[in-house]
Amino acid sequence: MGPTFGRGAMTNGWIDIKNTDMMLIMGGNPAENHPCGFKWPIEAKLRRNAKMIVVDPRFTRTAATADLFLQIRAGADIAFLGGLINYAIQNNRIAKDYLVNYTNAAFIVKDGFKLPEDGLFSGFDSGGATYDKATWNYEEGGQLGPKNEAATGAGSSGGASSVAGGRTSSETAGEQHKAGQEPAKNFENKSPQVSSKPSTPPDKGQSAAGGVMNSQTGGGHQAAGGVGAAGQGGPKPPPSLPPNVAYDLSLEHERSVFQLLKKQYARYTPEMVERITGIPRDQFLKAADLFTSVRKDGDMKRAATIIYAVGWTQHTFGTQIIRTAAILQLILGNVGRAGGGVNALRGHSNIQGATDMGGVFDIFPGYLKIPAPTDTDLATFLKRTTPTVSKPDAWDSYNYWSNTPKFMVSFLKAMYGDAAKKENDFAYHHLPKIDRKYSWTEMWDYMYQGQVKGLFAFGMNGVMIGPNSRKNIDALKKADWLVVCELYPDETSEFWKAPGITKDEMAKIPTTVYRLPGAGFAEKDGTFVNSARWLQWKYVAVPPPGQAKVDQEILARIFLKVRELYQKEGGKFPDGILNLSWAYTTPENPSLAEVAKEINGRALADLTDDKQPGVTIKAGQQLPGFAWLKDDGTTACGNWLYSGSWTEAGAQMQRRGTEDPSGLGVYPNWAWSWPANRRVMYNRASCDPTGKPW
Structure with missing residues (x-):
């Protein structure tokens, strides 16, 4: 979803499913695996007469509640979704005005770009098994006609299908307007005064719906980019966007993204779907007609949602399945709307929150990229990772990731404090530069090969959750040490007791195991971030028993001891440890309230903003939101996405307001959600270009 929409998170949320008119559930069994959340699909069926389509290799309890169940061959999901895309296009069940104004469908791709009819895109180098992506970009030239001629007027296809009484997903005034214009109020059909140009894109803090062809430019973090395989964040910068992308508002140009998409999916006929998926042709057509009926005869009032879980993500091609679902939802105009979206069901x-805070190997908090060895200085790194801004003459920029320098410098100031100065690239050189994958799978494989000598496991039972428990046990046998922080012994902390290991083998295992008694969820405060991106503060119910300690105390004591050893004995590359900012009131057990404030960000000097005359943020004050972040070292912020969660007004995640003026289950004053307390992401797309709900 990141390469398509701009952010890789659930677009809507559990409660919002009650607002849908149509559900497609694949790759998950929420009736059994998410029983509490499954009440919302059931409510949609009971109160809105929403229809549910379940596609699964098994007849599950979820399937038992469906209006239509299709039994699919395992692993054939892309063929089924591709068939839906083709059906929608061939039967004109698409949201054309939505596509023109909120996606890259109208953009013209460079001459020479080739679709993978033979399995390969243009630019493939068979010798090095790599791609030259020179053609994976857009044409320069502004507005064109369908035959590549220059258009003779501004023209407009936007806003032509505004429907009174439609539903908007925007929950706070100002989230569905162009910067500097009067926003639509509340949830009523009131329109702001907007330009007559073909589109009125979202404000600077809200990205447009997305790109219907794969995003390459920007490494997979912007709403629309070059065409081709999704960006993987490699060390080479992607092609720069032309400053004035060529586009065709009719979507008829043969090299428009839409026409290329149409050509690519034309092969996904009902017969092909039947052959690959095993779903009979008549059943597939019934499902396709039902799901795309939300756009029958150009109707834009209704919304459909796609719901999935790890049945998609744990395929080796899970990314491609989700990418296909995202394309389908864009051509139907279902992203950014109440009751729509592509919604991943989290299991915990x-x-x-763990992902938002950089809990995977290739990102920092806020989904900032980790440097590669070729990023020799901050300027080089930012050039590679900051998407270029393109402003076609009819649109403003849709690219909020162009603010990456502000996010990154503020993050470095939060990390290294006074040691991060402009003269030393804000301590950029303290950061790790990775040259290989360090994902969960690779990490265990490196240990299995004897390359990783130690492992910290906090709340993770690595022996049980991997696909190959025996390999993980054998990997732990080769480690010098293992530290497990848990509430009780588990299969990882007692891996040597696994079935089949003899006493003689146990005696030969060299691994030293340290078991640290951790605190349970009720024994510590902090936040939970749920599937809908709501940051909710929780409070301590009881203290940890006995010698058990909270996570931050364990980590802090380890860090302080390591730093002490570096101070006394030196070592390789000490700067990143010695210069780390650790200005907490109680260094050995930091208050999570202090940490949360640090993550939100604060001003390091008095700040003013030309767009908000008369408003000043004083040095030392909490930032009201990420729009105040700077790239000159005057702001510090641990995670730009969470900026606004703990302001001068207090901890927004502690709010417990139960009012819901929209009736959509938004609850805008309950806790706080990123970005900027938006409950449905990309929600500018819930209205037509004049600001009227679809």
């Missing part, structure tokens, strides 16, 4: 309360 803080998986979203």
